[in-house]
Amino acid sequence: MIITIALLAFAVFGRSLFGEFLFDDPAISDDEDSLTRPLFTRPVELQRRQRALTTLAYRIAYQISGRRFLPFTFHAMNLAVHAANVVLVYVVLLPLLGPERATMAAAIFAFHPLQASSVCYISALAGMLATLHTLLGLAEFQLGGWHLALAVVSQYFAWRSKPDALFYTPLYLIYGFLLART
Amino acid sequence: MPAWFFDSVFEYRTYVFMLPWAALLALLPREPLLFLLSLWIYHSQERAGYYRTNLDFWEQAFKESPAKTRVRTRHIEQLLIDLERKYKQPARRWEDLQPEIDRVTKLIEGICDAQH
Numbered sequence: 001m002i003i004t005i006a007l008l009a010f011a012v013f014g015r016s017l018f019g020e021f022l023f024d025d026p027a028i029s030d031d032e033d034s035l036t037r038p039l040f041t042r043p044v045e046l047q048r049r050q051r052a053l054t055t056l057a058y059r060i061a062y063q064i065s066g067r068r069f070l071p072f073t074f075h076a077m078n079l080a081v082h083a084a085n086v087v088l089v090y091v092v093l094l095p096l097l098g099p100e101r102a103t104m105a106a107a108i109f110a111f112h113p114l115q116a117s118s119v120c121y122i123s124a125l126a127g128m129l130a131t132l133h134t135l136l137g138l139a140e141f142q143l144g145g146w147h148l149a150l151a152v153v154s155q156y157f158a159w160r161s162k163p164d165a166l167f168y169t170p171l172y173l174i175y176g177f178l179l180a181r182t
Numbered sequence: 183m184p185a186w187f188f189d190s191v192f193e194y195r196t197y198v199f200m201l202p203w204a205a206l207l208a209l210l211p212r213e214p215l216l217f218l219l220s221l222w223i224y225h226s227q228e229r230a231g232y233y234r235t236n237l238d239f240w241e242q243a244f245k246e247s248p249a250k251t252r253v254r255t256r257h258i259e260q261l262l263i264d265l266e267r268k269y270k271q272p273a274r275r276w277e278d279l280q281p282e283i284d285r286v287t288k289l290i291e292g293i294c295d296a297q298h
Contacts, residue, residue, distance in 0.1 A: 012223055015230040022233070026285060093205055104215060105208035109200050113225040118197040120233035131198040168198055 001103055002090045006083040009110035009119075013082065016120035017075045024123040028058060029069035035062050053133075053161040054126040074122045081128045082119045086110040088135035095142055096178055130165035133158035138175055261286050 021029050028035065034043040035058050048055040057077060065073040090106040097105060109115070118124040137154035140147040151172075158165035207215065265282050 008223075012227050013230045015227060016233050019233055026288075030281065030285070089201060089204065092201070093208075097205065097208060101208045104212075104219075105204040107219055108204035108207050108215075108222070111219060111222045111226050112200060112204070113222055113229050114196050115200060116226055116229035116233060120230050124197065127197050131201075134198060135201070171198075171201070174202070 002087055002106055005090075005103065005107050005110050006086040009086050010079050010083050012111060013079055013116065013119045016116075017072055017079070019071060019075060019120065021069070021071050021074075021122060023121065025071075025074075025121070028074070028122060035059055035069075036067070039063070050163055051126050051161060053157055054129055057125060057129060071122070074125075075120070078119055078122060078125055078128060081125065081132055082110075082115070085128065085132055085135060088132065088139060092135055092138045092142070092175070096182055126162035127164070129161035130158040130168065133161060134165060134168045134171065138171065141172055141175065142179060258286060258289050261289070 031045070031048070034045050034048040034055060037043070037059070039056060039059050043049050043052070043055050058074070061073045061077050062069060086106050086109055089109045090102050093102040093105050096102075118128055133154045137151040137158065140151040140154060155165070155169065155172075158168060207218075210218075261282065265279060265286065268279060268282070
């Protein structure tokens, strides 16, 4: 069921696939200095260095597009990350809400119109990757034990996707509190 | 809460905070929730359509949020400041600045198109 919802999310926001680079996106397609370089080389620009994982994702999209800035591939990457996030929302909420309500919550997360601002906007990939790693961190956190170390690593990756992810860390406190109550 | 409120206040930064919001909403009774979900699927698809082209996006953004006009204006100001700084560099040729000039022109055209 959850995989179906993730695929449906892909279909619902799929209208963005044939869109252009827009708003702040031209800053990506213009940034040949940082994004056309080999995958693991150090980016020139400070923001690209701070968002190392996002830069890596853009470089991968650039390489997949045949060393071109093809909006389709970048949009497809956003959609793929969103679909992964939908599955992770389910995994994270399952112990709190049970299977039925967790599926509902994942569906809300997948289809809420507000998500269009992120899912259809290539420059918002940083926030989506930060969310992906935070959700992975929360999924590790619920397992406890040595998985806590992996949660720290995931949160570090979230921070390297978008520095704002530092402010996502209170989610762990709230999540831990709610887990303890169930 | 209307979507434009979230859009103008939080913009795409709402993404991660949809997690607790979704968890809370999932506690609603099932029937109204399924009704909301079907509406949201339709509305999400519509919004994804708005994001397909620059012009549609600008139009939608400006219709929904005057705050975004201010953000774009500041963006253009910053681009012009950068342009002036680069222009003052002695080794810089006029042709080197053309991509930035095109970018500023495109942004200003976007605002004009959206406001007419």
